[in-house]
Amino acid sequence: DAVAAAAYAASILKRRETAMTYSNEYDTLVREGVHPSLLAQGHAAVARAEHTGTQTAISRLMSLADSAAADGAIGAEIDILMLVLRLGDPSVARRLVAVAQGSEGRTAEFALSVGLALAHKDADRLIELSDSAAKDGLELAAADCASHALRILESRGDKARQLEGQRLLKRRTAALDKAGPAVEGASPDLQKLTRREQEIATLVQSGSSNKDIALSLGLSLRTVEGHLYRMFAKLGISHREDLMNGAHGTQGLG
Known part of the structure; x- marks a missing residue:
């Protein structure tokens, strides 16, 4: 899953050689019998989109979304x-x-x-969401919303608003390259997490395994793993040890 995510991230940043390197490594792992998650398969499909074609990648993603729906994996489907x-x-x-x-x-x-903003072709709402995501440090989500807003503005033929949208997207895209990993030794900002994610963070800090967390919260092991994946992305970390780094605790999070 990590290799697929790396290929995907490299493709988003237009680092084609790096994306290809990780995509090839992903293929090797699959041939060796490793079974990637549905989301990892999705990341791999996006990483290859430039070579396979966008429509082929979208078809693959829709098939994966259908599989997630059939499994009741709502988070993965989203x-x-x-x-x-x-x-x-x-x-x-x-x-x-x-x-x-x-x-x-x-x-x-x-x-x-x-989804609602896109369904209603609400460019202003998408710009608001882009601003909100940028403030939370979610640079890719911010760039996505700016891109969606620009497409809507372009379809309306409003030249002035198109220029505004182009400038916003340019700022958001530039921010992607500037967004680096968390500073080593810094404490993750757990305020970014949902209440459920904060509960999981507390259990991780207490030394609980993923299986222990699943039993404690009445969740499936896969659901816990999905929560941790999204938590790591929000916090800019890569390992459970990073979540436990520093004396941040969970005071004031409730």
Whole structure:
């Protein structure tokens, strides 16, 4: 999953050679019998989109979203549908809204807002969401919303607003390259997490394994792993040890 995510990230940043290197490594792992998650398969599809073609990648993502829906993996389905949007296909907006309405947490809330804005072709709302994501340090989400807003503005033929949208997208895209990893030794900002994610963070800090956390909170192991994946992305970290780094504790998070 990490290799697929690396290939995907490199492709988003237009680092084609790096994306190809990780994509090839991902293929090798799959041939050796490693079974990637649905989201990892989605990341790999996006990483290859430049070579396979956007429509081929979107078709693959829709198949993965259908598999996630069949498995009841709502979080994975939301993430995969967001990847479809990232490739420029707004036709999944209403499906995203329907799925996100049945989930909880900040990721689902954001997906719901994006889906509704796209369904209603509300460029102003997408610009608001871009600003909000940028303030939270979610540079890729901010760039996505700016891109969606620009497409809507272009379809209206409003030259002045198009120029505004182009400038916004340029700022958001430039911010992607500037967004680096968390400073080594710095404490993750747990205020970015949802209440459920904060509960999981507390259990991780107490030394609980993923299985222990699942039993404690009445969740499936896969759901816990999905929460941790999104938590790491929000906090800019890569390992459980990073979550435990520093004397941040969980005071004041409730």
